[in-house]
Amino acid sequence: MSEKKIGYYPGCPSETTALEQDISTKAIFDKLGIEWVEIEDWNCCGAAEAEDPRLVYALNARNLAIAEKDGLPSIVTPCSICYFNLSRTNKALKSDEKLRAELQGIDPSLAYNGSVVPKHILDFLVNDVGLDELKSKLVKQVKLKVAPYYGCYLGRPPETAFDDPDDPVLMDRLIELIGGENVPFSSVKTLCCGGPLMMTRADIAFEMARKILQTAKDANADCIVLACPLCGMMLDAKQPDIEKALKIKFEMPVLYITQLLGLALGIEPKKLGLDKNIIATKKLLEKVM
Amino acid sequence: MPIKAWELDPHFKYEIMQEPGGEHLTACYQCSTCTLGCPITEIIPSYNPRKFIQMSLLGMRKEVLTNPDLWICAICQTCTARCPQNVVVGDVLSVLRRIAEKEAEAGNITIESPRPLFEKAFLHTLEKYGRLYDMGLAMEYYPKREGSKIKGMKAMMDDYRGFGMRMFKRGKMGPLGGHGMLKGMRPSKIKQREVMEKIFEWAEEHEK
Numbered sequence: 175m176s177e178k179k180i181g182y183y184p185g186c187p188s189e190t191t192a193l194e195q196d197i198s199t200k201a202i203f204d205k206l207g208i209e210w211v212e213i214e215d216w217n218c219c220g221a222a223e224a225e226d227p228r229l230v231y232a233l234n235a236r237n238l239a240i241a242e243k244d245g246l247p248s249i250v251t252p253c254s255i256c257y258f259n260l261s262r263t264n265k266a267l268k269s270d271e272k273l274r275a276e277l278q279g280i281d282p283s284l285a286y287n288g289s290v291v292p293k294h295i296l297d298f299l300v301n302d303v304g305l306d307e308l309k310s311k312l313v314k315q316v317k318l319k320v321a322p323y324y325g326c327y328l329g330r331p332p333e334t335a336f337d338d339p340d341d342p343v344l345m346d347r348l349i350e351l352i353g354g355e356n357v358p359f360s361s362v363k364t365l366c367c368g369g370p371l372m373m374t375r376a377d378i379a380f381e382m383a384r385k386i387l388q389t390a391k392d393a394n395a396d397c398i399v400l401a402c403p404l405c406g407m408m409l410d411a412k413q414p415d416i417e418k419a420l421k422i423k424f425e426m427p428v429l430y431i432t433q434l435l436g437l438a439l440g441i442e443p444k445k446l447g448l449d450k451n452i453i454a455t456k457k458l459l460e461k462v463m
Numbered sequence: 464m465p466i467k468a469w470e471l472d473p474h475f476k477y478e479i480m481q482e483p484g485g486e487h488l489t490a491c492y493q494c495s496t497c498t499l500g501c502p503i504t505e506i507i508p509s510y511n512p513r514k515f516i517q518m519s520l521l522g523m524r525k526e527v528l529t530n531p532d533l534w535i536c537a538i539c540q541t542c543t544a545r546c547p548q549n550v551v552v553g554d555v556l557s558v559l560r561r562i563a564e565k566e567a568e569a570g571n572i573t574i575e576s577p578r579p580l581f582e583k584a585f586l587h588t589l590e591k592y593g594r595l596y597d598m599g600l601a602m603e604y605y606p607k608r609e610g611s612k613i614k615g616m617k618a619m620m621d622d623y624r625g626f627g628m629r630m631f632k633r634g635k636m637g638p639l640g641g642h643g644m645l646k647g648m649r650p651s652k653i654k655q656r657e658v659m660e661k662i663f664e665w666a667e668e669h670e671k
Contacts (some may be wrong), residue, residue, distance in 0.1 A: 186595035189651050193635050215654045217593040222538050223585040225557045227483045229666040233589070236658060239487045281658045308634045330544035331553070339544045339565035366502050373604065374578040375535055376622075381506050382537070415625055 179209040180298075181246035181290070183237060183260065184403065185403065186218050191411060192253075192403030194447025198432040199252045199295060201446055205439045206303060206311060213240050213249060218258035222370045227266075234263035237276045239286040248302075252295040252329040252432060254327035254402035261334040272372075284369035284461065294328060296401045296431060297336045300344045305351055313440035315353030316462050320434070321390035322346050322356055323400040323409070324363050338339035340364065345431055357393035362386045369404035372412070380416045383408045387416065387424045397427040397458055399434050406430060411452045427453045437462055471522035479519055482561065484554030488589065491516045497542035499551045505534055510535060512542050512552055525572070528563040534576035536560075565670065577608040590663045592655030596635070 182203070188196035203210045216237050220230045235262065241249050251257050267274050268288040278285040287292045293302065322345040331337040337344050342364060346356045368382030386409060390398050398409060410428035418421055427452060436446040443463075497512040504510045510532050512578050527533070533556065542552035564579050566572045584604040588596040594607040601623070606615030630636035637648060653659070 186651075189594075190636050191630065193633075215593075216657075217653050218589045218595050219660060220589070221585070221595070223582045224589075225561055225582065226666055226670065227554075229586075229662070232662040232666060236655075236662075276651060281494055281661050283655060283658055284662075326539045326541075330540040331551075332544055335544075364541075366537045368537060370537045370539075371535065373581050374576060377536075378503065378506055378535060382502060411490070411629060414629065418625075450480060450635060452629050452633060 178247050181213050181241040181244070181249040182210045183213050183216055183249045183256060183292075184252040185251055185256040186221075187253070187403035191407050192430075194450035195252050195403055195404055195406065195432060196445035197445070197450070198436050198441075201441050202299075202432050202436050202439060205436070205441055206308075208303070210271060211244070211246070213246075213377055214244065216240065219253075219256045221255050224259075227262075230259050231263045231266055231273065232277055232280060234260050235245055235267060235284045235286050236281075238264060238267070238290050238292070239284055241290045242286055246290060248291045248294045248298075250295055250298045252401065252403070252430070254294065255324060255404060257292060257294040258327040258331075258334055264288065264290065264292050265333065275385075279342050290451075294336065294401070296328065296344050296348075299435070302338075305347060308348075308435075309351060312352060312438050314438050314462070316434060316438045318354050318396040318434075318458065318461060319357050319394060320349045320354045321359045321393060321395035321398045322349055322363060323359070323367075323386060323390075323398050323405065325335065325365070325367050325400065325402055325405045327428075329352050329364055331422070345401065348431060348435060349399065352435065354434070357390070357395045359389060359393060359395075362389045367402075367405040367408040369408045372397060372408065374457040376419075379408065380412075380419055382410065383416055384422070387413065387426055388422070391424055392428055396427070396456075396461065397429050397434075399429050401431045409427060416433055427451065427455050427458050429458075430456065466521065466523065466593040472524040472529045473522050475524040475527075476520055478562065479555065479558050482552060485558035487548075487550050488516065488519060488555055490548040491520065491550045492548060493517055494547065496545050496547060497550075500541045500545050502539060502541065503537060506534060507532070512536075512556060515556060516552065519555070519559065525544055527559060529574075531575040533563060534574070536579040548621065561670075574616050577604075580604055580607045585664075588650065590659055591656070592650040593659045594651045594657055596650035598648065599650060641651055 184196050209389045223232050235422045260401030329335050329337045329342045371379040435447045480488050495513045536556050567574045584600045588599045605610045605619040609615040609618050
């Protein structure tokens with residue numbers, strides 16, 4: 175368990191489409207007694223749309239520099255893409271003095287010395303807070319059949335990965351810990367959700383998401399659990415569109431891992447934003463509460 | 464179509480390797496692991512990352528840069544993770560897209576995909592506000608993609624009618640959405656927006 179205050183980097187969807195991820199992340203921080211502060215005046219990480227690595231480095235240098243200036247040892251983010259961009263920028267800047275100087279030349283606010291560690295929320299919960307500590311705070315068994323979906327950037331690319339590329343397990347461990355049952359999901363747990371193609375090739379994106387939703391349904395899962403707002407947008411918010419386009423019914427609730435863990439920690443569903451998921455979570459909650 | 468050796472560009476591979484992400488291109492020995500694991504190839508069989516690498520190595524510059532398949536990569540990193548030669552395949556493909564965009568901007572080629580327009584519209588909102596602004600993105604992207612304001616607005620409505628309503632009902636977007644009044648409808652602006660301007664100016668300088 176880390177002693178110091180952590181920096182929280184919510185990412186852009188936290189203000190709109192992934193509101194419930196933001197709400198539930200803050201709620202579990204508070205419940206676990208983790209001291210946190212939002213990175214002041216943070217900017218977008220560039221997502222998957224900034225294809226030029228130099229642009230990604232400059233955008234994220236600013237966020238890292240703010241955290242450093244405020245004496246924060248780490249930046250924790252609930253978004254897989256934000257994590258990837260923060261983490262690869264951190265790696266590049268730490269090993270490249272010339273790049274650091276060049277970025278500082280753009281604006282003094284980009285001056286960064288490499289003292290901050292970017293972390294994805296899943297890595298933070300399992301490896302920093304730790305399963306023992308979490309176990310000691312559990313107040314409720316969440317006996318659900320869960321399809322743990324990881325998507326990209328947690329187990330790959332190797333440069334920034336913190337879980338296994340082919341068979342990641344961190345989310346599985348959390349689900350077991352809180353009394354859930356992981357349904358067989360290995361065949362699709364690391365497949366891409368199709369999110370980055372949503373606005374330009376929806377046909378391909380829909381088919382990618384369909385495979386994941388279908389596998390969860392075939393495995394009789396009560397819900398899919400994930401840890402990225404783009405995956406959440408694709409599998410939850412777009413699910414009715416996918417159903418309509420492909421003439422299939424899934425009605426598969428999709429939760430953020432922070433929401434599921436929050437239930438086990440005894441936080442009220444509303445304080446975890448469980449009224450904000452697009453596919454209704456009401457029936458699911460009846461099984462748990 | 465057979466390759467015409469006299470039309471190949473022997474410098475193309477060096478052009479790619481000069482760009483960040485393209486450095487390891489020549490390590491490829493054509494094993495096809497990238498393509499076998501690709502989730503896009505599974506859906507669109509013509510999509511072939513290995514081929515892009517080999518064509519680049521051969522110097523088939525125009526064929527590579529004008530191939531519409533270049534724009535259906537989901538940047539999922541599976542090819543990069545599995546490549547036994549650490550070619551960083553995903554990054555090489557990204558370099559190819561960036562070169563194609565520059566060529567398109569210079570009027571030398573035409574790109575048959577709306578993806579550059581989408582990425583630009585996305586980045587414009589960052590440059591302006593420091594954060595993604597979905598509405599602003601859509602208002603720029605759809606009219607450009609459809610070639611007219613009216614058609615663009617219609618396409619946007621078609622895509623957003625259901626989705627937007629769902630967001631509205633759950634209080635995520637719309638007049639009462641987000642963390643406060645008008646969030647989601649209006650951009651969330653950072654204070655140091657002038658730094659964003661400087662960053663984008665610098666990045667564009669580099670792209671030239």
